[in-house]
Amino acid sequence: MTLTDTQSKIVAKATKKDANGWHYLTVQGDPYEIGFQHGYLLTDEFRDAVRVYTHMTLELYGMDYSFFVNQVVKIHKDKIPEEYLEEMQGMADGFTANGFETSIDDVIG
Structure with missing residues (x-):
């Protein structure tokens, strides 16, 4: 995918x-920029984690991964400080x- 000029600068x-x-990241900027850098640089690892958890939750609990994400978001999202949400x-x-493609709820979950 092509990054915007702002994203490229971040x-x-x-x-x-x-x-x-081991993966060693050096990130800098405001909370949003730090998160963007982290996400952009570790996309493959996050994709793999979601793949594993999707299969694991179904196999172990007979429930879809999205159920667990939704529950975590419902319980915790309103308690997370704004800086961390950014x-x-x-x-x-x-x-x-x-x-x-990922949402903030996916990250919280």
Whole structure:
């Protein structure tokens, strides 16, 4: 996907290095920018986590993953400080900008 000029500037301030199976991120900016950088750089890992949890919750509990996401959002979203919500929105937007459509509720879940 093509980033907007603003998104490109946000991502340009971040780096990702992989070493010995670990991902090392350097991020900077306001909470939204930090979240966007995190989401954009770790899209593949988040996509894989959602894939695993989707199958795991169905296999172990016989319930769809979305049920658990909805419950977590219902219980916790209104208790999350605004700064963290801004960062999570940035993460969701970063995942989406890198090809994995995601909402803030998905990140909270």
